[in-house]
Amino acid sequence: MTDVRVTHIGGPTALIEVGGWRLLTDPTFDPPGRRYAFAPGTSSRKTAGPARPSSELPPVDAVLLTHDQHADNLDAAGRALLPGAGVVLTTPSGARRLGGNARGLAPWAARRLDSPGRPPVEVTATPARHGPLLSAPLVGEVTGFALRWPGQRHGVLWVSGDTVLYEGVREVGRRLTVGTVLLHLGAVGFPLTGPVRYTLTAARAVELCRAVRPHTVLPVHYEGWSHFREGRGAVEAALAKAPDGIGERFRWLPPGTATEVTV
Template sequence: MSDVHITHIGGPTALIEVGEWRLLTDPTFDPPGRRYSFGLGTSSHKTAGPAMAASSLPPIDAVLLTHDHHGDNLDDSGRGLLPSAKVVITTVAGARRLGGRTRGLKPWAATKLEAPGQPTLEITATPARHGPPLSRALTGDVIGFALTWKGQRHGALWISGDTVLYEGVRRVADRIQIGTALLHLGGVRFPITGPIRYTMTARDAVELCRVLRPQTAIPIHYEGWHHFQQGRHTMEREFARAPEDIRSRIHWLPVGVTTVLTA
């Protein structure tokens, strides 16, 4: 049970397969072209669609939803598939809004997925802050997820969620050994709020890899929207300046193609 199959579908959306478990992160399946409001006068156009349609997904055991209140992490099509998942795991506030088979977790709380013949997956919520200090009241609650199961060789599979680099994220290294990290990047900014960033940049990713020391770091949440300020080419230039020990850990997944990794 050391192998994990990951398909980056686009934006923050990835299909994660562990044994017979099928997990989906932050489902976004709307076509491009629409403008979405994110509140407080911020908005953005979606410029690229998903690499696969929601209708082509296998049955989903759990949706790992870092937050439910922004359209670039949960759009209309993604919201429509939530009832078909066996469980949705998200923030406490998000669970209250969504209802149904939703489990809400506070940072460092955990829940388990269990089924006969399958490895037990423990899912721990990790801290995230979707903006600068004191912004939580405006940007809302966000969490990341650390997935552990018996047979992992390098450590947990961690999904950062939409977050800036701050002490709460750094503390993940103190509490969990990370094998594979899916990092939400893009350096999100909006014209109306000027230089303020709402997600990590490539430079932040390099610093975080220095702290976490993951076996593999995978950039996601960097393409397909106007408010993503750092696309792949920009980030590659920044990564090229990082020490070799960090560069060797960063792997780009081809969008829409299933990649097998050793967890």
């Protein structure tokens, strides 16, 4: 079993379907137009709605929530979905805030999803840092996820989470063979913090991919919010300058359409 269907719903939200499992990343289903507060002095306006409404989603077995404290990763409509999921896997601090069916995973901790008639899926939390060194007290705890199931051809499916390039994400490439990565981009920035970026820039994304060497890169979380400083055009420009064919690994998912990916 090597094929998986991925539906990019918008922002960081994607439905991953494999072996009868339905896994949803960072649910965001609010309509556009509202402005949301983040850390003190920072905010962002949602500029695009989801490609599919939450009412059209099939039952979800697990939500992979990279963090709960920012509305561009968990908004009001997304939060309403959580109780109906089989389990919500997130950061330890996020699990304490959410309660209910939320379970926290520290970096490199794992949880196995089992169900009769389905292949087991092992979910391992991976390091992520949502900003520069020492920014954690302001931005909070964040995680990525590596998904492993029997029959993967190229390696694990990795959800990077909102992160900058630092030693923690480089470690993913040393510990794991990555087949496919849902790569959070966007170069998040705010007027208050000037040139500081809180997610991967296009140039840093290329550098990370050169270190991790995934077979396929699925860009997500680069549009739909006013705090993004780089969109698809900036990423494609950086890929055009990359000397070693990294750009050939990038695959832009059509919004709202299930796309088969060989993992």
